[in-house]
Amino acid sequence: SIDSVTAHRGEILHFLSDPQYQSSTETKENSWQYFKDGLLVIDSNGQVQSCGEAEALLKALPADAQITKHPNCLITPGFIDTHIHFPQCEIIASYGEQLLEWLETYTFPAESNFSDPEYAAEIARFFLDQLLSNGTTTALVFGTVHPQSVDAFFTEAQQRNLRMICGKVMMDRHAPDYLLDTPETSYSESKQLIEKWHNKDRLRYAVTPRFAPTSTPEQLEAAGRLLKEFPDVHFQTHLSENKKECEWVHDLFPERKNYLDVYDHYDLLGKRSVFAHGIHLDDGEWQRLAETDSSISYCPRSNLFIGSGLFNLHKAQQHKVKVGLGTDVAGGDSFSILQTINEAYKIQQLQDQSLSAFQSLYMATLGGAKTLDLDDNIGNFEQGKEADFVVMDYQATPLLKFKIEQCTTFEERLFSLLMLGDDRCVKETYIMGKKYYG
């Protein structure tokens, strides 16, 4: 915790609800708060005390409050990455393969290194440094099959006081022997990790079968048992990313209606379940995601990099399915949520659906928090929320500075920042009110 009240003065934007559910431009503005000269006030516990116009709030500040000014910057809640693999750092930007070959060629060999706890700790440190220097303050993270990978990750995240979710991969078939567990060991190792880490400080656990092809029915059943025994843990897996993967799932589970139904059959859907990708879904699957309040993690940079396809955000919105953004490092080739938003914009353009600056930043903050069922804790600057935030510099690059000078409205400036920005724009990242990076 910090010693006294602190305050940050500058341009501030945060969301109160999803802009897509407001019909007109005027009512859309009810879904966010924008202060040209704003003040974010943080109490001694690192929680938001107030957020509003600087002029009004300054009067109520205690005399010893420390005020930091952020000229030419935008302050927003920290970014939330709803799908990422910490053990895949070393294979980022690997050449030439689509999903199934990419897993065999690059991913599985890289993940084998995580049987070594010291190596896992070293990569966890590198990974968390990358997240924070990109303005990402919370992530839903895959470990490897080795429980020690998750121990290493949580140890490092706890030291940094981060709100992070992670889980040990459950995988008992269709991968090299050195990466396989069994239904029994995956159950008992996951259970031990839940008891050790779930709800310790700001950490939470996610039951994590890699995807349907690498789990036997017995293992998926064990995953369902864990969710029943620990009803407030999270769940993450991959869903309908690549056409060959979808055909494979159809062959492996011929008795199931569709890909999602494989997970549904084992009771793995729900409000804390996040399915990465969801590119090739039919209407029945969309409907079932909505009925169960399950979420999709949209990973545009990965979908382009490994050539999986174009995600239909419009379908998700029609069905009112919650969507967060994910980098999917290292299927994705960047840790930057700004660069992820840039690719999401282009994917929507290709489908004749433009993606607004507000909608995309919503998905990266409060929308992401809702997919993780953490919106009581993080995602915006409402009173009592944990003060994880990012300060972005409109003048970080010559091109951005030049472009910003051409803009006349805030929405234009925001859009330019989101399109042209990357980690160079992330000037400072704060965790529970304390500067962690910058």
Ligand code: GUN
């Ligand atoms: N499907 C199964 N495993 C993986 C993985 O590690 N990355 C991605 N992008 N998709 C997967």
Ligand code: ZN
């Ligand atoms: Zn992934």
